[in-house]
Amino acid sequence: QVQLGSFLLRHNFLAEIQKCCSLLSSCAIAIYYRTCHSMRPTPAKCHYTFNLRDLFKVLQGLFQANESVIITKDLAAQLLVHETTRIFHDRLVDAGDRENFYQYLSEEILNYFKISWPAGKLMKDPVEFVDFLDLDSAAKSRVYRPVTSHKQLVSKLDEYRMKMRMSSAIAGDTYVFFMEAVQHMTRATRVFRQPGSHMMMVGLDGTGKSSIAALSCYISGCKLFRLLVTQGYSHAEFREDVKKVYKEAGLRGQSAVLLIRGSDIIQDSFLEDITCILNLGEVPDLFDKDELDGLLVELKAEAAEANMSDSPQSLLDFFLQRVRCNLHLVLAVSPAGQSFRQRCRTHPSLVNCCTIDWYDGWPQEALLSVADTFITQQDVVHENKGHIAAVCVAIHNSVSSKVTQYQEETRRRYYVTPQTYLSFIDTFTHILHTKKQKLMEDR
Structure with missing residues (x-):
C-alpha cells in the first residue's frame, strides 16, 4: 500500500x-x-x-x-x-x-x-488494457489504456502483422486473429512492457505459442532470440546462445526476449541456468574473465552517462542491472506427458517467477477461421470455400471424439492437437495444389 x-x-x-x-x-x-x-x-x-x-x-x-x-x-x-x-x-x-x-x-x-x-x-x-493502440508511438512512451473496441484491437494487430512481415526478409507465420489468439497476444505484450518480467506459455503443440510470442515481441519493440537446437546441441552451445541475449540486454541496453520451447530443454543443466536467470538475473560463470573484461570496457561510456563509477564491480552491477531490466524469458511448454509436472515440481521458480498463460484447445470458430484462411490462400472457388472449411472442422471433431473412446479401451493417451489440425489442412492444400497443377499441365 x-x-x-x-x-x-x-x-x-x-x-x-x-x-x-x-x-x-x-x-x-x-x-x-x-x-x-x-x-x-x-x-x-x-x-x-x-x-x-x-x-x-x-x-x-x-x-x-x-x-x-x-x-x-x-x-x-x-x-x-x-x-x-x-x-x-x-x-x-x-x-x-x-x-x-x-x-x-x-x-x-x-x-x-x-x-x-x-x-x-x-x-x-x-x-483488457494494452499499450499499443497508437501505432506510431515508441515502445517506451506508450500509454497503458483500456480496450473499448475489440474490432479496433484486431485491426491494430493486423497492422503490426503487416509491418512485421514487410520488415523481415523471411516469410512469417500466417496469423488468424480469433478471440483467444488476440487475448494471448495482449497478455504477452503486457509481460514484455514490464521490466524484468518473464512468461510461461502452457499449451499443446500447435496452439500458436511461438507465433504469438514473435508478434508480441515485435509489437513491444523487443528483439526475439530462439534456440536452434540440433543433434549434439550441448550445454556449452546453450550458454553461447544465452550470451547473445545478455549482450543485447546488458551491453546494448535493448529489450530482448529469449524464447525456449519445452523440446529445447534437452539437458537438466539448461533448467539450472534458466532457474538462475529467473531468480537472480545472472548465470554463474557465464562469461570467462577475458570476455567479461571486454564487455565492461565497452560499457564504460554508457555507465559514465548514468553517473556510475568505472570500477569493475560497479560496471558489472550496471551490466547485470540492465540485463534484469531488459531480458524477458519466455518458456513455451506443453502440459502433455510427465515433463511439465516434473519440471514444475523440481524447479518451482518456473511457476513462482513467471506469469503463466494457459492455452486451451482452439474453439469451433477458431478452427473454422484457420481453415478458411489457409484454404483462401489456395484460390478455391468462393462458393466452395466455406463448405470445405466446415468439412475440415467436422473431420477434426470426429477424430477428437474418438480419442476418449481410444483412451477408455486401451488405457493409452492420444492427443489430437491444433498442430494435428494444421498438418491435416496443410496436407489437403498440398494435394489440392498438386492436382491443380496437373490439370493445368494436362490441358
Whole structure:
C-alpha cells in the first residue's frame, strides 16, 4: 500500500484515485487469499501454487497506470480487475475454476469499490488494457489504456502483422486473429512492457505459442532470440546462445526476449541456468574473465552517462542491472506427458517467477477461421470455400471424439492437437495444389 500510494502521489494522479490506494491494495489481497484457499495444486494442476510474488506482480501491473487514463474510481477498479485476472485467472485450466475466480472477483469488487460487475459480465466481456493502440508511438512512451473496441484491437494487430512481415526478409507465420489468439497476444505484450518480467506459455503443440510470442515481441519493440537446437546441441552451445541475449540486454541496453520451447530443454543443466536467470538475473560463470573484461570496457561510456563509477564491480552491477531490466524469458511448454509436472515440481521458480498463460484447445470458430484462411490462400472457388472449411472442422471433431473412446479401451493417451489440425489442412492444400497443377499441365 505504501509503494502504491507513493506511485500515485509521485505521478500526480487525481485526488479521487489517490483515495483508492487502500481499496486497490486491500481488494488485491482479498482476491489473492480467496484464490489461494480455493485453487489448490493437484497432479493435473501442479502450477496452482500462489505466493506473495503473485501479489507483487499485481502491484507491478498497477504501476503501469497512467495519470491521464485512470481518472475515475471505475477505471481504477477496471485496472485492478485486469491485473488480478492476468496473474490469477490466466493459469487456470478449466471452466469451473475460471467461473469461481470471476465470482470471487465480482464479490470483492462489490465489497471494496461498491461497484456491481456480475461474474457473467466479466467473463463475457473481459477487461483488457494494452499499450499499443497508437501505432506510431515508441515502445517506451506508450500509454497503458483500456480496450473499448475489440474490432479496433484486431485491426491494430493486423497492422503490426503487416509491418512485421514487410520488415523481415523471411516469410512469417500466417496469423488468424480469433478471440483467444488476440487475448494471448495482449497478455504477452503486457509481460514484455514490464521490466524484468518473464512468461510461461502452457499449451499443446500447435496452439500458436511461438507465433504469438514473435508478434508480441515485435509489437513491444523487443528483439526475439530462439534456440536452434540440433543433434549434439550441448550445454556449452546453450550458454553461447544465452550470451547473445545478455549482450543485447546488458551491453546494448535493448529489450530482448529469449524464447525456449519445452523440446529445447534437452539437458537438466539448461533448467539450472534458466532457474538462475529467473531468480537472480545472472548465470554463474557465464562469461570467462577475458570476455567479461571486454564487455565492461565497452560499457564504460554508457555507465559514465548514468553517473556510475568505472570500477569493475560497479560496471558489472550496471551490466547485470540492465540485463534484469531488459531480458524477458519466455518458456513455451506443453502440459502433455510427465515433463511439465516434473519440471514444475523440481524447479518451482518456473511457476513462482513467471506469469503463466494457459492455452486451451482452439474453439469451433477458431478452427473454422484457420481453415478458411489457409484454404483462401489456395484460390478455391468462393462458393466452395466455406463448405470445405466446415468439412475440415467436422473431420477434426470426429477424430477428437474418438480419442476418449481410444483412451477408455486401451488405457493409452492420444492427443489430437491444433498442430494435428494444421498438418491435416496443410496436407489437403498440398494435394489440392498438386492436382491443380496437373490439370493445368494436362490441358
